[in-house]
Amino acid sequence: MIGIFASILDGILVGAVYGLAAMGLTLIWGVMNVINLSHGAIIVLGMFVVYFLTELTGISPYLGIPTGMIVGFIAGLIIYWVSVNRVIGRPILMSLLATFALNMIIIGLATAAWTTSPYNVPVALPGISVGNYTFTGTHIMAAIIAVVIAGLLYLFLHFTRPGKAIRAVASNRDAAELNGIPTRQTLSMAFGLGVALACISGALISTLFPFTVLSGEAYQLKSFVVTVLGGLGNPAGALLGGIALGIVEGLATPFTPVSWIPIIEFGLFVATLIAFPRGIFAFTRP
């Protein structure tokens, strides 16, 4: 019995990180109706930022997270002005293709530079043991950081002028513009923020698991499931969605072979889309 609780708690810890990964995706979707298919590649970028920072300077991987955020934000701004800005408001297929192309470019360049071999960020924190089960320090730390960052994002979006501008543009771009909000700058900032969040989640994941240049795809797929569970375009919901996904994984694991988990996950994804086409916690968009 305690095994099931341990499994669920483990699921929640990892789920919080999935939630953070999905937050960037859902923010960009919510604000500008763009599904960012380069999301996975950006997550990988975050992983490599931490890897190289710890390798070269020997600092704690957790100090690499702010750097990951800055690199992500700048990368996001560049991507926005080079590619996304041209396709906003055009048919959705355009932005899918634009961001998918970007995904291929980033992965191609990264493969050329770093190959597809596995990398590992060595980090050890004391864990907490309950009975025979141990929750590793890195998982607990990652979950705490994920929740703190989600909280900061919430405060930013609700209590600062740029944050409010982002929400205004998300709910009605024309009305926002009439009220004097520079919408293009706001959109680029939102995109930068979304990409920065993806980078941070990549940075956190790198402290938990080994990764390769191609690891992003798995987290991108999970982000889609989380986004749908949490409500399309709802960053706060993404954290809940991530934790919900973690609980589902934790609950299912003791009773099914682990190789079946993805089938359950994506079954849930399809079922949710049928029952709640805008996601379970959707409320920001009409």
Next chain:
Amino acid sequence: MKTTAALLLGAAMALAAVPAFAEDTITIGFTASQTGKLNNDSTSQLRGFELWRDDVNAKGGIKVGDKSYKVKFVSYDDESQNTRVQQLYTRLITQDKAQFLFSPYSSGLVATAAIISEQYGKIMMSIGGAEEKTYKLGNKYLFQTYTGASKYLAGALDVLKKKNPKAKIAFVYEDDPFSKAVAQATRELAKQDGFTVALEESYSSSTTDFGPIINKVISSGADALLGGGHYADGSTLARQLHDQKAKLKWVTLLVAPDSPNFAKLGDAAVGVSVPSQWEPQVTYKPDFGPTPAEFTKEFKAKFNIEPGYHAAGGYGGALILQHAIEKAGSIDPQKVAAELNKTDVTTLFGPCKFSTDPKSHGLQIAHTMVLAQWQMKDGKLVKEVIWPDNAKTSDIMY
């Protein structure tokens, strides 16, 4: 103008002269996983090949009758992917005109490469392809140097029989052809030996989070864990088993712990054992090529790292091909294949003999394995041979 023309003519003649020189080389083609998840093990194998080539060429080449052929390699990076192996082996045969082939690393890739090599009737030395199924398809030109997958964990079961005959075993393994073949064969043996199978879980090759599986292992109350797959997943599994303090008394993982890089895990490596095709401590007396000690010394001098079994397998497999070509006194594939069928030779890698039964042609039937374990000795991690008794360098740490 005239001088330019003369220079061009000279260059053309020089180029034309190359093929005449190239006749005295034997071209061997293969792919190695220089990138991707098999890169660690495959690179060791590649180093084994390269050391052999340099040794042979330094001695004047392979002796065929009264001629000597220098060895030339043509190789590509298969990125640890089946599709690349399929494309590249076709290219090696049709465009690069490879006369003989070495296999890529790992059972899955060998199975793919073997389809191509058989189609074109090319001899391929299989190194690093332990799964037996590939050799039971009626192949004629495929020769296996490794002991088959079903025998990998026999040593671990033997140790458990001695130390804890009532052990509850958890089988946790990668879902690739090789690891599955090993686990399934071992599970049956374990049941016959009266062990309890407490848990059986397979995981995909790209798994990085073993947390859920480890919780299940703990819940199952298992004392021993047998399984793993290759380097990337196996080393991660060992690390996370240690991080989550799974109180297992015995852990044997395939492939990963054999790599010297496994020592980077530090405390997580202690006590972990690995079935091994070869260890530097073995004392085979070869009738062809260098002794294990000579090979180990040379390898260390060149690559600055202790050779694991993948490296020795690479060198050993290549030696067996060389032996057959020299015995045949010809580079004609039919004659060399006939010689390989007759092979009964001991190299630094151990004894080698191929099955000539048409149903399992090319299957290795003489080579044997050892079980090695990482132990802490005077504050240093060392890999010791603990099984079988006549080869052991240290006692079992249980």
